[in-house]
Amino acid sequence: MINLRDIRKTYPSPAGAFVALADINLVIQRGEFVAIVGQSGSGKSTLLNLLAGIDHPSSGEIVIDGHALHALSEKSLSLWRGRSVGIVFQFFQLLPTLTAAENVMLPMDFVNRWPKNERRARALALLDRLGVAEQADKLPSALSGGQQQRVAVARALANEPAILLADEPTGNLDSRTSQSLLALLVDLVHDGQTVVMVTHEHAAMRHATRTITLVDGRIVENESACAEPAHV
Template sequence: MIEISDVVKRYPLGEGEVVAVDHLSLTIEAGEFVAVVGRSGSGKTTLLNLLAGIDRPTSGTVRAAGADLGGLSESGLAEWRGRNVGLVFQFFQLLPTLTVAENVMLPMDFAGKIPAVRRRDRALELLERVGIADQAGKLPSTLSGGQQQRAAIARALANDPPLLLADEPTGNLDSHTAQAVLDVFARLNAEGRTIVVVSHERDIRAIVGREITLVDGRVVADEGDRAGARA
């Protein structure tokens, strides 16, 4: 599902530069549930952005979900991302003027992968799946944080992507709600979906199959049994 080969990512900083990812190589098999952990500034979010094609490496190659991302144009990346990657963020990023159902439908409208006549029904099915179908007609501002994050997960699943990427998805939630959201991810992985989560949540170890620790943009620990990955 993912193959990163000798990737470096540098950002300009004043008259110098900062190395966010430093000669990192990594393989993630289809069906794995991987947590990427590390202190602030370790390169976790940069790595996730590289996997999503949101950012490009300074050098090295990133292959994910059947594509060499370096060979795609910006429009090609956007099309690839819309069909193959579901993104979940810490602060939900739901559009405030759209209902919850309309937020879930939006990626379907952009990608064109789901027939127009099926989009609303699919949005309702996904909201049912994450346990908030009764909130479909409401605006995001009327939902709790946990409900908004569930809506964001439903939106990430809109085009049935094989790869789900989440950046601190529980970082803005209380511990009880965070655990409920992590349980949603665990169920999705049990169905065979590949998931990579950047997290500070200590309880993440209980549900992921593999934990990768970054320090200064390098992998310093890679723990877990990849034998459980689903081909």
């Protein structure tokens, strides 16, 4: 599903090239729930940006679901990202002037993934699946943090992405709401979704099927574990 070969990412700096990632070789199978952990500056966000096609490796190859990201043009990469990647952010990133349903419909509008007359029905179905159907016509400001994050997950799933990337998704939630969201991600994995999550929270790591630890841009641990059973 995801194959990274000899990935290296450097950035220019006044002191010379800064190595953000080095010697990254990683395979993630379809339907895995992978947690990427490490201290600040370890390369977690850089790795997530590469998987999303937001950034490019300095060298090496990234192949996701048969697509060689390192070889795609910017236009092709943008189209691939819109159709194949869903991203859940720590601070939700919902557009404040759009309702919950309209926020979920937005990715469909960007890439014409679904016929226009089917988009609202799909958005409502996703919101219902995530337990926030009654919030469909409310603005984000009227929703709790947990409700906003569930809407954000629905938006990330709008185009049936091959992978779901979560960047510290529980970082802005209380412990109870965090556990509920993690249980939701586990259920999505049980349904066949591939999830890659950046986190620093031990409670979140326990739900993953595998934990990858980065130190100074290198993988130092790659451990499989049995995820805890969880239900929403």
